[in-house]
Amino acid sequence: MMTKMIHLKILQTPIQTAVQLPSSKSESNRALIIQALAKYQQAAANIKLSNISEARDTQTLQRLLGEEGKILDVLDAGTTMRFLTAFIAVTQQHKILTGTARMQSRPIGILAEALKSLGASIEFLKHAGYPPIEIHPKHPLQGKAIQMRGDISSQYISALLMIAPLLPEGLDIELTGKINSRPYIEMTLQLMMHFGIQSSFEGNHIKVAHQTYQANQYAIESDWSGASYWYAIVALSENTTTKITLKGLRADSLQGDRVIVELMQHFGVKSTFVADGVVLEKVAIAPESTPLELNFAQCPDLAQTVAVVAAAKGMPLQMKGLESLKIKETDRVNALQQELKKVGSHLEEKESQAEWLLHPGAELPTVPITIQTYEDHRMAMAFAPLACLLNLNIEDPEVVAKSYPRFWDDLQKAGMETKVL
Ligand SMILES: O=C(O)C1=C[C@@H](OP(=O)(O)O)[C@@H](O)[C@H](O)C1
Numbered sequence: 112m113m114t115k116m117i118h119l120k121i122l123q124t125p126i127q128t129a130v131q132l133p134s135s136k137s138e139s140n141r142a143l144i145i146q147a148l149a150k151y152q153q154a155a156a157n158i159k160l161s162n163i164s165e166a167r168d169t170q171t172l173q174r175l176l177g178e179e180g181k182i183l184d185v186l187d188a189g190t191t192m193r194f195l196t197a198f199i200a201v202t203q204q205h206k207i208l209t210g211t212a213r214m215q216s217r218p219i220g221i222l223a224e225a226l227k228s229l230g231a232s233i234e235f236l237k238h239a240g241y242p243p244i245e246i247h248p249k250h251p252l253q254g255k256a257i258q259m260r261g262d263i264s265s266q267y268i269s270a271l272l273m274i275a276p277l278l279p280e281g282l283d284i285e286l287t288g289k290i291n292s293r294p295y296i297e298m299t300l301q302l303m304m305h306f307g308i309q310s311s312f313e314g315n316h317i318k319v320a321h322q323t324y325q326a327n328q329y330a331i332e333s334d335w336s337g338a339s340y341w342y343a344i345v346a347l348s349e350n351t352t353t354k355i356t357l358k359g360l361r362a363d364s365l366q367g368d369r370v371i372v373e374l375m376q377h378f379g380v381k382s383t384f385v386a387d388g389v390v391l392e393k394v395a396i397a398p399e400s401t402p403l404e405l406n407f408a409q410c411p412d413l414a415q416t417v418a419v420v421a422a423a424k425g426m427p428l429q430m431k432g433l434e435s436l437k438i439k440e441t442d443r444v445n446a447l448q449q450e451l452k453k454v455g456s457h458l459e460e461k462e463s464q465a466e467w468l469l470h471p472g473a474e475l476p477t478v479p480i481t482i483q484t485y486e487d488h489r490m491a492m493a494f495a496p497l498a499c500l501l502n503l504n505i506e507d508p509e510v511v512a513k514s515y516p517r518f519w520d521d522l523q524k525a526g527m528e529t530k531v532l
Pocket residue numbers: 136137138190263264265266269291292295411412435
């Protein structure tokens with residue numbers, strides 16, 4: 112049964128705790144696909160992975176990679192849907208890929224068309240360009256050069272890159288338009304390199320020749336996107352002796368969301384890397400003389416965290432690069448607009464639809480507020496740190512399972528009361 116609501120209240124200040132973060136679902140899902148592709152190329156290929164994420168998106172992918180039935184239900188997992196589509200096409204299986212109602216309105220046409228241009232047979236079962244899709248094993252994939260938009264979702268590009276070494280002539284992708292979420296493409300290429308695959312990414316061209324994945328081991332790093340909520344707690348805590356150690360994070364991370372280190376300096380969070388992670392401390396900051404300008408095109412999953420922190424600290428923000436938020440677990444721009452109103456802030460979309468201005472309210476509400484989460488884990492986790500300043504309820508708290516199932520337990524261990532209502 113779904114829990115309807117959780118009440119959050121800080122019990123203990125200053126917060127001084129160490130958190131074992133979940134491991135990255137982005138790294139895990141790439142590593143699992145690469146492991147399965149390596150096995151397909153040579154049955155004896157031995158890729159050893161450790162610290163695979165407990166995120167539902169990763170658990171779902173792991174389960175579906177071993178699924179013998181024809182219907183693969185990815186639930187609400189974007190990477191799982193996109194990576195499996197390319198995997199099923201290249202390994203010549205006959206499968207139907209489907210997902211939640213929201214997944215059925217998240218576009219996949221660009222990836223499907225690219226795969227079709229390589230010879231795949233993919234049918235849209237309900238609406239053109241959207242899941243559910245049926246993949247038929249008609250011909251082995253062929254072909255070499257494709258063009259693809261780089262500004263809708265990098266997941267299409269990562270999906271194709273991982274199967275590229277299996278194509279008889281490899282793959283040249285020319286990305287058109289802006290390249291968003293580029294660090295995720297780089298993460299894909301770096302992980303492929305870890306398993307022996309050479310590639311080049313120059314300008315808007317990515318080239319991968321026909322090659323064979325090589326055996327190696329890989330320990331998945333902790334999740335930097337999940338780390339962002341702890342940064343927000345430090346930013347919003349009123350006590351300067353707040354100190355949180357986040358375990359399992361590396362300074363030389365493959366994850367682009369490590370930029371939270373720099374972003375949160377604006378909000379008074381100092382990061383110090385130690386042997387097994389990073390220590391966050393609260394520091395005094397001088398007020399900004401002009402509104403901060405931040406672009407989230409390369410780190411879209413951090414936008415909600417930062418918007419909530421800026422709203423709560425009364426810091427106006429000029430936000431760019433939010434376009435892709437509209438096609439994620441929910442329309443995150445709309446969800447933010449609705450929920451930020453409850454703390455007196457207004458998120459204004461400029462007419463260009465390419466810039467958003469966050470106007471914080473004069474003061475935070477003194478009455479309890481209840482945040483809706485729109486079936487989006489990041490809505491729940493981005494608003495939770497407000498409990499440092501407000502009397503707060505979060506609806507449908509189970510949403511966090513998508514990427515960070517132990518989020519509420521970790522908050523409780525850190526000294527936050529988490530009462531299920
Ligand atoms: O490749 C990945 O692991 C991801 C890429 C990003 O999506 P887009 O490329 O669609 O922005 C990000 O938002 C998502 O959470 C994970």
